[in-house]
Structures are given as C-alpha cells and as structure tokens.
Amino acid sequence: MFHARHRTFVRSMLVGSLLTLGAGTASAQTPPSTPPAQPPAPATSPQPAATPDDATAARIRKAIKDEKAIAIYADSIKVIVSSGTVSLKGPVRTDAEKKAIGAKADAIVGEANVMNNLIVAPDSPNLPKPTAN
Numbered sequence: 001m002f003h004a005r006h007r008t009f010v011r012s013m014l015v016g017s018l019l020t021l022g023a024g025t026a027s028a029q030t031p032p033s034t035p036p037a038q039p040p041a042p043a044t045s046p047q048p049a050a051t052p053d054d055a056t057a058a059r060i061r062k063a064i065k066d067e068k069a070i071a072i073y074a075d076s077i078k079v080i081v082s083s084g085t086v087s088l089k090g091p092v093r094t095d096a097e098k099k100a101i102g103a104k105a106d107a108i109v110g111e112a113n114v115m116n117n118l119i120v121a122p123d124s125p126n127l128p129k130p131t132a133n
Contacts, residue, residue, distance in 0.1 A: 053081040056109060060086065063104040070100050072128045077101065077118065087115045091124040 050058075057079045065074040077090035086105050092098050102116035121127070 053083070056084070056086065057081045059108050060105050063108060064101060067100065067104065070097055070104075072130060073097065073101060076126070076128045079105070081109075084109060085113050085115070087117060089117045091119050091121040091126050093120070093122045093127060095120050 060079050060081075061074050064077075065071050073090070073092060077088060077092070080087040080089065086109050088101060088105060092101065098116065098118045098120055101118060102114060105114045105116070
C-alpha cells in the first residue's frame with residue numbers, strides 16, 4: 001500500500017516537473033513580442049456612487065453635529081448602517097447623551113430601525129474631550 005502511494009506521488013511529481021520544464025522551454029524559444037497595448041488611464045478615477053446606507057449614516061452624523069450638546073460625539077462614535085438598519089456603537093458620558101444620539105437616529109430612520117448600542121462610560125479614556133463653552 002505504501003509503495004503504490006509512493007509511486008503515484010513520484011509519477012505526479014515527474015509529470016508536473018516535465019510540464020513545467022516544457023512550458024518554460026516553449027516560452028524561452030518564442031521571440032520577444034511587443035507588450036500588449038494598455039488602455040489609456042482615465043483623467044480622473046470615477047468615485048464609487050454613495051449607497052443609500054452611506055447617505056443615511058452621513059445624515060445621522062450631520063444631525064449629531066448640529067446638536068451642540070452631543071456634537072463632540074459626531075466623529076467618535078460608530079454609525080453603522082446596513083440595509084437601512086442603524087447600529088450606534090461607542091462610549092458616551094451620560095445616559096442623556098445616549099438617548100439624545102439615539103433620538104437623532106430614530107428621527108431619520110425610525111425607532112424600529114435603530115439599535116442603540118452606545119455604552120455609558122463616564123471614565124472611558126476613549127471619550128472625546130468636552131469643548132469649553
């Protein structure tokens with residue numbers, strides 16, 4: 001049994017080596033050709049179209065930025081939108097801030113489509129520094 005497997009392995013290695021050697025020899029014997037013509041590069045690369053989920057996330061971030069009491073969280077919390085469902089993640093200082101951010105998302109996509117996973121952690125080092133008024 002061992003010998004049959006060994007012979008099969010040796011044969012496959014030999015055939016593979018010969019095929020590789022043959023392909024290398026064939027390409028070495030062909031005269032060099034000119035490289036294929038490449039299409040011209042566009043002047044500006046087209047930007048991918050924003051999806052409705054991206055637009056929804058941008059609207060929620062803008063709504064948070066427009067509210068002075070919670071504006072510091074606009075760039076630090078995660079606003080994830082997938083198929084119209086919004087998930088809010090990250091730390092906030094108070095329950096009132098958590099509710100206010102959730103309310104902004106609720107107003108845009110509806111309460112049933114928002115998962116407010118914000119964590120109230122007043123001592124978290126990941127919180128943005130409050131701005132002095």
